[in-house]
Amino acid sequence: MTWLVEQLGILSKIFFYLIQVVHWTILISVLAYVLAMILGLVFGVARISRNRTIRTLAGTYINVLRGVPLLVLIFFFYFGLGKVVNMDRFVAGVLAVGVCYGAYMAEIFRSGIEAIDYGQHEAAMSLGMTRWQTLRHIILPQSFRIVVAPAANEFIACLKDSSLVSIIGLRELTRAGREYTSQYFLDFHTWLVVGAIYLIMTLTLTRLVKRLEKKFAIHGYGASRNDH
Secondary structure (H helix, E strand, C coil), X not given: CHHHHHHHHHHHHHHHHHHHHHHHHHHHHXXXXXXXXXXXXXXXXXXXXXXXXXXXXXXXXXXXXXXXXXHHHHHHHHHHHHHHHCCCHHHHHHHHHHHHHHHHHHHHHHHHHHCCCHHHHHHHHHCCXXXXXXXXXXXXXXXXXXXXXXXXXXXXXXXXXXHHHHHHCCCCHXXXXXXXXXXXXXXXXXXXXXXXXXXXXXXXXXXXXXXXXXXXCCCCCCCCHHHC
């Protein structure tokens, strides 16, 4: 019993130490995700452009960024590009994660747009709407409802992968865990608590994603433009 109380005391002490830096993990994840959403929407729309050059550029961005490990991108943005333009490590970390996830978000947005029945494009065009007006007023609002669940899941992945920015010295949850283990040599306890905090955050977000999925569910979509 005494041993158990002692262990719980150690775990709670580590928890209250680490919880102080969780906001940095959340901040990095949120900023990177906002950037990924913007890039994803731009390149997702560009991917289905009628202009071959724009379509090729978008495809290149998506394929290259999806093919390069996030850790390599973090090194590139901080030690490579960061040294050239004197970039702060926080900015470099956010940019690396955001640019990487932008490629995945682009494919999510592209698939969401293409899931809308192509007849709606034709109907809008027949009413005199331009391609941009059709996209903005008819297609994108429906696409957002379709992609809300996979897009939210990407945020969960982004939150977990944000731990990689600790490699360039950003003090977030994982970095704080490394500092604690190097100071007190409590590896087992520390990484148990770090894992538990990440698990709590991801399980909370998973429940939120399920609620969003139910709220924004659309029944009856999915007809391909190839059906026409």
